[in-house]
Amino acid sequence: MSGLAIREINKAYGPINALSNISLDVENGKFLCLLGPSGCGKSTLLRIIAGLEDASRGQILLDGRDITNEPAHMRNFGMVFQSLALFPHLSVSENIAFALRIRGASKHVQKMEVERLLSLVHLPGVADRSITQLSGGQRQRVAIARALALKPKLFLLDEPMSALDAKLREAMQVELKRLQQELGITTFLVTHDQKEAMTTADLVVLMSGGIIQQVAPPLEIYRNPANAFVADFIGAANLMEGRVVSPGRVGVPGGTVAINEAPTSGAFTFSVRPEDLELHDEASHSSFFGHIAFTRHLGSGIEVNVTVEGMEKDVVVALPSRHESGLTVGRPVHVHVNGATCVVLR
Numbered sequence: 315m316s317g318l319a320i321r322e323i324n325k326a327y328g329p330i331n332a333l334s335n336i337s338l339d340v341e342n343g344k345f346l347c348l349l350g351p352s353g354c355g356k357s358t359l360l361r362i363i364a365g366l367e368d369a370s371r372g373q374i375l376l377d378g379r380d381i382t383n384e385p386a387h388m389r390n391f392g393m394v395f396q397s398l399a400l401f402p403h404l405s406v407s408e409n410i411a412f413a414l415r416i417r418g419a420s421k422h423v424q425k426m427e428v429e430r431l432l433s434l435v436h437l438p439g440v441a442d443r444s445i446t447q448l449s450g451g452q453r454q455r456v457a458i459a460r461a462l463a464l465k466p467k468l469f470l471l472d473e474p475m476s477a478l479d480a481k482l483r484e485a486m487q488v489e490l491k492r493l494q495q496e497l498g499i500t501t502f503l504v505t506h507d508q509k510e511a512m513t514t515a516d517l518v519v520l521m522s523g524g525i526i527q528q529v530a531p532p533l534e535i536y537r538n539p540a541n542a543f544v545a546d547f548i549g550a551a552n553l554m555e556g557r558v559v560s561p562g563r564v565g566v567p568g569g570t571v572a573i574n575e576a577p578t579s580g581a582f583t584f585s586v587r588p589e590d591l592e593l594h595d596e597a598s599h600s601s602f603f604g605h606i607a608f609t610r611h612l613g614s615g616i617e618v619n620v621t622v623e624g625m626e627k628d629v630v631v632a633l634p635s636r637h638e639s640g641l642t643v644g645r646p647v648h649v650h651v652n653g654a655t656c657v658v659l660r
């Protein structure tokens with residue numbers, strides 16, 4: 315089989331199970347994001363793929379070949395870490411050509427490769443500069459160029475953009491994605507930033523507590539979260555408790571909503587996105603009642619918190635800016651729910 319196969323990887327640090335039964339099949343050329351809260355095992359999994367850490371149990375196959383026990387330097391994977399780990403006493407070109415030089419490439423080949431890689435990461439003309447003369451974003455690009463110098467089979471990145479400011483980070487995410495598409499190189503990016511994952515990934519691998527919660531393309535993981543953890547972690551979601559009162563009719567605190575996908579009876583949890591809710595003065599066949607508790611202007615729109623008697627948390631409603639007038643705190647409102655946008659959770 316071609317691609318990377320991760321088979322029931324387990325990793326324990328003493329009593330801590332950092333990874334439990336991680337299995338994943340990755341086609342060549344895909345961009346995967348390992349996403350999840352701090353401590354969920356993302357870096358441990360990446361380091362095991364890289365060969366920098368041994369698994370307690372399990373196997374890793376690359377194009378059908380078992381590489382579980384192959385040392386890191388034999389795997390020829392490109393890596394970029396949060397620290398970037400550039401050599402500060404070497405120039406840009408010496409940094410990028412480092413691995414080529416170790417492998418005995420001629421001066422001429424090194425020079426050509428450095429030029430090719432610098433143009434690939436959109437950083438021409440800085441080959442002779444010292445690393446200390448570069449901005450954060452430029453260093454980032456040099457680290458990426460260095461990691462790609464040996465034409466690696468896998469490109470592994472561990473939160474490489476977390477030190478950049480928000481705007482530069484977003485620009486780098488787009489650039490990284492473009493570069494990956496251009497090269498068609500299988501890529502794993504560790505991040506705790508769901509927006510970063512949504513921007514870059516073909517497949518998001520959402521983890522928590524050392525297990526995989528869901529593997530899916532960004533839009534699918536957003537639209538069809540597998541469980542409450544995923545719904546809550548990916549974007550803002552209102553998680554609500556409902557009880558079926560008749561087929562497709564679900565009682566919630568403050569009202570009744572229409573959800574076709576609801577179970578036939580009993581209590582269950584569903585999630586609904588803030589942008590799929592509306593505020594009105596009147597009730598509808600699918601709405602519940604509450605009071606405005608707080609409003610937040612986000613430039614692109616407004617976020618309104620609605621307190622509902624009997625609900626533990628405020629319900630968050632996202633509205634376009636043009637709906638701004640009259641959103642005074644304390645005002646009674648009916649929250650209209652489009653049942654087709656509700657996701658019933660297991």
Ligand code: ADP
Nearest residue numbers: 327330332350351352353354355356357358359
């Ligand atoms: P993430 O990258 O998602 O933040 P990590 O993979 O770094 O998470 O860590 C997963 C779990 O394993 C955490 O509980 C962490 O404390 C633990 N851990 C990671 N590395 C070590 C180590 N070298 N020794 C002991 N525990 C570790």
